[in-house]
Amino acid sequence: MEGREISKAVITRLPRYYRYLGELLESGVERISSNELSARMHVTASQIRQDLNNFGGFGQQGYGYNVKYLYTEIGKILGIDRQHNLIIIGAGNLGQAIANYANFEKRGFIIKGMFDINPRLIGLVVRGIEIRGVDDLEQFIMDNDVQMAALTIPKTKAPEIADRLVSAGIKAIWNFAHVDLTVPDDVVVENVHLSESLMRLSYRVCSMQDRIEEEKTKASAKSAKQAK
Numbered sequence: 001m002e003g004r005e006i007s008k009a010v011i012t013r014l015p016r017y018y019r020y021l022g023e024l025l026e027s028g029v030e031r032i033s034s035n036e037l038s039a040r041m042h043v044t045a046s047q048i049r050q051d052l053n054n055f056g057g058f059g060q061q062g063y064g065y066n067v068k069y070l071y072t073e074i075g076k077i078l079g080i081d082r083q084h085n086l087i088i089i090g091a092g093n094l095g096q097a098i099a100n101y102a103n104f105e106k107r108g109f110i111i112k113g114m115f116d117i118n119p120r121l122i123g124l125v126v127r128g129i130e131i132r133g134v135d136d137l138e139q140f141i142m143d144n145d146v147q148m149a150a151l152t153i154p155k156t157k158a159p160e161i162a163d164r165l166v167s168a169g170i171k172a173i174w175n176f177a178h179v180d181l182t183v184p185d186d187v188v189v190e191n192v193h194l195s196e197s198l199m200r201l202s203y204r205v206c207s208m209q210d211r212i213e214e215e216k217t218k219a220s221a222k223s224a225k226q227a228k
């Protein structure tokens with residue numbers, strides 16, 4: 001795997017493999033064939049073999065994949081075998097919802113602190129995490145070895161805060177604000193836009209309905225023709 005470039009498409013699929021393998025492990029499954037995994041995940045077996053071959057082929061002919069090994073290796077590839085210290089900027093609805101989701105910690109994402117500018121929020125504690133003012137942001141990042149920040153603030157405020165975060169040494173921004181951030185090359189940004197996902201869902205449901213309508217129209221035209 002060393003030095004080998006893994007395509008973005010494969011990386012995008014890895015969290016899903018990781019989730020399925022985690023579920024298999026929890027239910028005591030020790031090994032699985034690409035065909036069985038394919039049936040569960042609704043991905044073709046050849047796609048699974050191709051994806052997993054990127055990492056030196058964890059599967060063995062006639063044995064399948066060792067679930068625990070594969071789970072651990074994918075975890076390493078995704079970097080979730082390490083601890084990532086995270087802060088949340090913006091302790092409103094979304095920021096608090098993220099802070100309240102305890103499962104991130106199981107994946108190694110430790111929420112060290114939350115920040116806001118609203119004096120009514122500063123000092124409140126969400127699931128043990130104190131909301132602080134942004135004045136001591138830089139010091140907090142340094143003192144707590146923070147590399148990641150979730151941005152859950154309005155888009156107008158996001159670029160300025162992102163600049164401060166980068167200057168303070170943040171290397172990864174989980175960006176929920178609806179704005180494209182400009183950051184140096186050694187900083188990564190993952191944009192999360194639920195509304196885009198919802199629009200994709202809308203597209204899919206609409207095209208499905210259109211297809212059904214079209215088929216109905218064709219079928220009734222056909223039966224009308226036959227009736228003549």
Ligand code: NAI
Binds near residue numbers: 152
């Ligand atoms: P909210 O209004 O409940 O929370 C925003 C918080 O940010 C407020 O508490 C506010 O005081 C704080 N804030 C504003 N400027 C700040 C600054 N410079 N530094 C620190 N804190 C600051 O809003 P909500 O619903 O939590 O949404 C937050 C942002 O996330 C909005 O921009 C919204 O459009 C976006 N959003 C994005 C979603 C996505 O899928 N990407 C989904 C939902 C919301």
